[in-house]
Amino acid sequence: MRRSAEWMSQLDERIIEHLDDEGWASASTMHRSFCFSASEARIRERCRELSDSGLIAPIYERSSMNELTVVGDLYLDGDLDAETLPRRSRC
Numbered sequence: 001m002r003r004s005a006e007w008m009s010q011l012d013e014r015i016i017e018h019l020d021d022e023g024w025a026s027a028s029t030m031h032r033s034f035c036f037s038a039s040e041a042r043i044r045e046r047c048r049e050l051s052d053s054g055l056i057a058p059i060y061e062r063s064s065m066n067e068l069t070v071v072g073d074l075y076l077d078g079d080l081d082a083e084t085l086p087r088r089s090r091c
Contacts, residue, residue, distance in 0.1 A: 002075060005053075005082040011038050011046050012055075019056055019068040020076055026064040053085040 004013070018030055027044035030036050036043060047066055050056045055072040059065045074080035 001078050003078070003081040003083065005085060005087070007049075007087055008082060009046065011036075011042065012050055015043065015046055015050060016055060016068065016072055016076060019066060019072070024059055024065050024067045026066070028064070049087075053082070053087060055082070055085070 002013075014035065015030065018025060018033065018035070025033075027040050027047055030043050031038070031040035038046075044064075047056060050072075051058065051066065054069055055075055056066045057069050059067055068076075071080065071085070075082055
């Protein structure tokens with residue numbers, strides 16, 4: 001069973017699952033996907049949060065394309081409590 005963090009949203013789950021299924025994607029390609037009703041800007045914002053927490057990562061530096069990390073795989077498998085992950089500071 002997955003253990004999500006309090007700060008995570010349902011959209012975060014969909015992004016992580018999409019990256020698991022597809023291998024990689026950008027906010028733009030996810031926005032165009034039929035399973036995403038969120039705006040491209042919202043998806044990009046959530047991808048930054050997920051990247052800061054180590055669940056996903058840009059394919060290469062300064063890339064808009066993201067992929068699932070080992071941490072993300074552990075989360076999907078239910079082997080990681082996302083509440084223990086770092087979170088971007090809200091200054």
